[in-house]
Amino acid sequence: MKAVMYEETGPASVLKLQDRPLAEPGAGELRVRVVVSGVNPTDWKSRSGSGSRKLDAPKVPNQDGAGVIDQLGAGVAGFTVGDRVWLWDVAWGGNEGTAQEYVVVPSHKAVALPDAESFDTGASLGIPALTAHRALTSNEDGPARLSPGALAGRTVLVTGGAGAVGHAAIQLARWAGAAVITTVSGDRKADLARRAGAGTVINYRTDDVVDAVHQLAADGVDIIVDVNAPANIETDLRILKPGGTISIYAANPGESLTVPIRESMTKNVRYQFILTYTVTDEQKQHAVAAVAEALAAGALRVGEEHGLPLTRFPLEQTSAAHDAVEQETIGKVLIDVTPAT
Numbered sequence: 001m002k003a004v005m006y007e008e009t010g011p012a013s014v015l016k017l018q019d020r021p022l023a024e025p026g027a028g029e030l031r032v033r034v035v036v037s038g039v040n041p042t043d044w045k046s047r048s049g050s051g052s053r054k055l056d057a058p059k060v061p062n063q064d065g066a067g068v069i070d071q072l073g074a075g076v077a078g079f080t081v082g083d084r085v086w087l088w089d090v091a092w093g094g095n096e097g098t099a100q101e102y103v104v105v106p107s108h109k110a111v112a113l114p115d116a117e118s119f120d121t122g123a124s125l126g127i128p129a130l131t132a133h134r135a136l137t138s139n140e141d142g143p144a145r146l147s148p149g150a151l152a153g154r155t156v157l158v159t160g161g162a163g164a165v166g167h168a169a170i171q172l173a174r175w176a177g178a179a180v181i182t183t184v185s186g187d188r189k190a191d192l193a194r195r196a197g198a199g200t201v202i203n204y205r206t207d208d209v210v211d212a213v214h215q216l217a218a219d220g221v222d223i224i225v226d227v228n229a230p231a232n233i234e235t236d237l238r239i240l241k242p243g244g245t246i247s248i249y250a251a252n253p254g255e256s257l258t259v260p261i262r263e264s265m266t267k268n269v270r271y272q273f274i275l276t277y278t279v280t281d282e283q284k285q286h287a288v289a290a291v292a293e294a295l296a297a298g299a300l301r302v303g304e305e306h307g308l309p310l311t312r313f314p315l316e317q318t319s320a321a322h323d324a325v326e327q328e329t330i331g332k333v334l335i336d337v338t339p340a341t
Helices: 041-048 119-123 126-136 164-175 187-196 209-216 229-239 261-266 281-296 315-326
Strands: 002-008 016-019 029-039 054-059 064-072 084-087 102-106 110-112 155-159 179-184 200-203 221-226 240-248 270-273 310-314 332-336
Touching: 002 315, 016 315, 029 119, 029 315, 041 315, 064 119, 064 126, 084 119, 110 281, 126 164, 126 221, 126 240, 126 281, 155 164, 164 179, 164 187, 164 221, 164 281, 179 187, 179 209, 187 200, 200 209, 209 229, 221 229, 229 240, 310 315, 315 332
Parallel strands: 155 179, 155 221, 179 200, 221 240, 240 270, 310 332
Antiparallel strands: 002 016, 002 054, 029 064, 029 102, 029 332, 064 084, 084 110
């Protein structure tokens, strides 16, 4: 089978298309023919490392994907060969990612993909949707798991509403009944955020964010899902409701955050830093279950018409796909691995 692999960290050029043997699933595992692989910032950051370093073993990149079950290992229940599934955290803690024609995963990392949903949608969930779920459930007195009405009466602000995590946060928050505000940097991103379902969109380059938010939520917002806390922290503190939560899920290597202590104390602010790989097992289980439920309800959609444009590459151009994500291509970058049928 064909697989993209790298043997040392570094620029995208370290990624090479190679032939490798087809692996057999062991007990509790299943093998998936990958149709679409999703690329996230974590994928290129992991590949680039902190400089060139030889790896102990070759590694296949990419955490997310969607495809068709090809073979079941011993003891796997609840699946049959031919089932459509989406995958999460595939490459975490190991060397096997989704940038290959077939991947063997523990059965719990495969989730049923409804017939009405595309492989594109399945490959766009994973990191973005699970991160968004944790961000939206990190409020101290909020729900542990999202469901319809779970955030009723709450107001959520999503910064960077046109990004993959922001897009998922808008859709999940709306599905759970929250009022959703988002900030963006331009008209195109504003249009995308509205298509995703944001009730109010604020252009932070031209509008007064604090004034605009307080016109909509006089007491402030309950949760802020923040893609750039260092740049937004002062504004966040002015628009957050007392006792509210700032969920921080993104950072560049070496980046730090200066927290205004007195202002945070006055409002009893909760800061929740998020890395979806290392949340508790219970939190991950809640997230996977809620995302699956929202997906089945048709609440998680991708594509230009739903606010998340798709940029595609063939498997042999995985390096270009990684570069596209690193260069902050708007929307979601996907890799076509094998034919859908």
